[in-house]
Amino acid sequence: KIHEKVKSGSMKDYYIKLSFNWRDVNVLVDGNQPTTQQVSYKVEAVGVTKVIESWDNAMLKKFEDNVDAKGKDAEVIKLIKDKVKAGASDQEITSYVASIIKSLHVEFIKTVENELEKMSTDKFNFAKLDRNVVMVAKNTDEALTVNGYEFLGGQWILEETVSFALGRSINVNRPGTFIFTGRSVVINALEGTENGAAITGIVTKYALEDFFGQISLENLNASVTRDMMIGSVARMAGAPKGIDSADWLNKNKKISVSKRNAYQPIETQEALYLLMSLYEMKTNIKVSSIKVRNYNTVAGITDLDDKYKPYVRAAFETGLFSDKGMKARGEIKTKDILNILGSLDKKIKI
Numbered sequence: 001k002i003h004e005k006v007k008s009g010s011m012k013d014y015y016i017k018l019s020f021n022w023r024d025v026n027v028l029v030d031g032n033q034p035t036t037q038q039v040s041y042k043v044e045a046v047g048v049t050k051v052i053e054s055w056d057n058a059m060l061k062k063f064e065d066n067v068d069a070k071g072k073d074a075e076v077i078k079l080i081k082d083k084v085k086a087g088a089s090d091q092e093i094t095s096y097v098a099s100i101i102k103s104l105h106v107e108f109i110k111t112v113e114n115e116l117e118k119m120s121t122d123k124f125n126f127a128k129l130d131r132n133v134v135m136v137a138k139n140t141d142e143a144l145t146v147n148g149y150e151f152l153g154g155q156w157i158l159e160e161t162v163s164f165a166l167g168r169s170i171n172v173n174r175p176g177t178f179i180f181t182g183r184s185v186v187i188n189a190l191e192g193t194e195n196g197a198a199i200t201g202i203v204t205k206y207a208l209e210d211f212f213g214q215i216s217l218e219n220l221n222a223s224v225t226r227d228m229m230i231g232s233v234a235r236m237a238g239a240p241k242g243i244d245s246a247d248w249l250n251k252n253k254k255i256s257v258s259k260r261n262a263y264q265p266i267e268t269q270e271a272l273y274l275l276m277s278l279y280e281m282k283t284n285i286k287v288s289s290i291k292v293r294n295y296n297t298v299a300g301i302t303d304l305d306d307k308y309k310p311y312v313r314a315a316f317e318t319g320l321f322s323d324k325g326m327k328a329r330g331e332i333k334t335k336d337i338l339n340i341l342g343s344l345d346k347k348i349k350i
Helices: 002-008 052-071 073-084 092-120 196-205 209-218 224-235 244-252 269-283 309-317 334-348
Strands: 013-024 036-047 120-126 133-137 146-153 154-157 162-164 167-172 178-181
Touching: 002 013, 002 036, 002 120, 013 052, 036 092, 052 092, 073 092, 092 120, 120 224, 133 146, 146 167, 146 196, 167 178, 196 209, 196 334, 209 334, 224 244, 224 269, 269 309, 269 334
Parallel strands: none
Antiparallel strands: 013 036, 036 120, 036 178, 133 167, 146 154, 146 178, 162 167
């Protein structure tokens, strides 16, 4: 639209305006404590009645003339001479000159904003950007798992958050409202274990205690229910909070799961099917394309459904599961699921 208006002559030119608004948030976000201010930003194309390049050059020339005039101002020269006579150090003189330049700069910005407002006509908001904007939370607390959120549809939505220098970052391709939060989870039963830190990080990042509960996380020999497993995989696959996990997986990820016996222990074969489906989603590698070197791995496992067989075989082949004495229709314990998640994170950083 704005290009059409420039071509038609109804406006001379346009410029891109970025607006940022920061504010403190004193409430929990998705159950977590904010570690940064909330930032909202928008991007606008603003039509103007003058050619921006010419106007820009004229304004810069005006600023340079103001600086030059101030340098020749008799009162300023006298003040500097008086400071020198009084024994002021070079640093003090430099600081004084810098303060003059700063005041001119502040005044110049106000002038620019006023001039732009006077010659502005139409404004167009960008709903989406061609490239990602990297939002960064710097110098984050290593004791916390820090994640980024976007405010959409009246709720905070967890974004894919990655390490960035000494902080954490998210990539966004649209203007909006964003914040970072910190979350700390302690699983005493995992302290000192090989994958303990990685597993705790996964549980914290995806708030899996929503499904396992703190009691189950401390009793690693507890059996995992279908609700725990389906909910956890859906969450790690990107499902928002407060939805039906089974429906979400069926609809959004084409993973076939039923809601039957939701609070009964999940069969080991179905748990491995769900975990390897997560592997497929995170890697874009189908289990059917994984080269199997030993087809006898699952030969001794009785009652293994044909639907689950390729996924169970892939779990063994990738080294994510190694219990050759498993019972396909038997229960699987919390420690086994958490260990698989820890191994999965080592391989593909979930």
